[in-house]
Amino acid sequence: MTTEGRPDIDPAIRAYVDQRLAEIGPRVPENRVTMVVFSGDLDRQLSSLVIATGAAALGLEVSIFYTFWGLSALRREVHLKGKSFKQKMLAIMTPARLGKMPVSRLNFGGIGRAMLKSAMKDQRVASVEEFFAMAREMGVTFIACTMSMEIMGISEDELIEGVSLGGVATFLGDAARSRVSLFI
């Protein structure tokens, strides 16, 4: 057995170290951020997108799992035809797209939303739609929760393109190997 360098390490020792390292498992967690966006409030959705684009810019993989009222972010349009009365009511509460969502405080029938959007513009902060487009361009994965879609009667053709569908197992599969998981 030579001692000149790594290439000459005894193969038995290599094998032993390999085995011991395999036992402690893969590097956990991965460079990954996973979020559940439950809220349909404009300000909370904005927070999730600021985190998503920030994380993507830092080289982290990002998935956002949209559930319940959060699904608003992924709706292209709202169909009422073919929905039960209850589903129509739920549909109306999840308006199509980000720009129409209420804010969690200070909403006053839309005044709060207008004010927040306008204050963001004054400060040259990107709008929530721009953040969403950026997130998409940066490769953030958007997943629509199929159970919520069923309950609320949202069909796949009401969603924007490029959205994945998934259930709780999809979310947990991503979250379990993430450095950061958030419920927003």
Next chain:
Amino acid sequence: MTTEGRPDIDPAIRAYVDQRLAEIGPRVPENRVTMVVFSGDLDRQLSSLVIATGAAALGLEVSIFYTFWGLSALRREVHLKGKSFKQKMLAIMTPARLGKMPVSRLNFGGIGRAMLKSAMKDQRVASVEEFFAMAREMGVTFIACTMSMEIMGISEDELIEGVSLGGVATFLGDAARSRVSLFI
């Protein structure tokens, strides 16, 4: 020193590798999911139970730590006797059990709750009570926050059976070794 196989690795080398592996610590995190459920909204509680049952089905250990309004999920009944006026008011805001909780949006004095529950039934989605029972059967640990219980004047006999009591150290003990921790 022989090179035939692992059983013959020099004991000194074994000891060295053992020591170096011990330095990097145990495999962190464990296959575990921990949630704080702060909200008493039916829809948020439902989300926590969907995640809990999904995670348990995937073989993860799950603890849910119920605090503040979230304690509703664990209340068997609400006693008003022996409570201060303030505690009575707080008690009324945390109704007994899941089926009586409001939803975070669209509540309109209970219409939203009825509508959501009915839409879930139409889609053959389990009710929040069924999800809770499933979670319990699957071994999910339910912990009631003792500080919240004190503030709100909730006594142990108002809680359902099989609930653990714990403080923030209990939560952190579980969360610190979890793959996923969520505040709902």
Next chain:
Amino acid sequence: MTTEGRPDIDPAIRAYVDQRLAEIGPRVPENRVTMVVFSGDLDRQLSSLVIATGAAALGLEVSIFYTFWGLSALRREVHLKGKSFKQKMLAIMTPARLGKMPVSRLNFGGIGRAMLKSAMKDQRVASVEEFFAMAREMGVTFIACTMSMEIMGISEDELIEGVSLGGVATFLGDAARSRVSLFI
């Protein structure tokens, strides 16, 4: 090559083990808890501070990143001069300091806040201001989200002393190496 003990392990083997361990990366995560506090509700802020002080008492490093309505916790005073009308409205929604924040339920124009605070006092639970002071003394790091400050027109001199300023990269830098990350 001797086999008497670790100090005599072949340097080539040491180097090989070092390299293999370096490949699996540093011990991840660190003993660290990171929170985003988005909500300006007294009860949610209280939860974040109970977790922060509990974690600090257990020897974990804690950072709290305050964003949007959560910034209330860090405001020393509210200036209206020099702010746009929209920023004035947003400023009024983020009152200075913890004691003036509404609760997420049962607020009724401040009655809920008074009742919760009084019930906490009756039970000899520290007030939210006391929890904040404790957290600070225990070395919890408080970070104000600069993007939220810009949107809401909050200047640095409206914040209490000893607060760091940071963006989403600051939050992610802490969260990515934390055992527990929560969005509150």
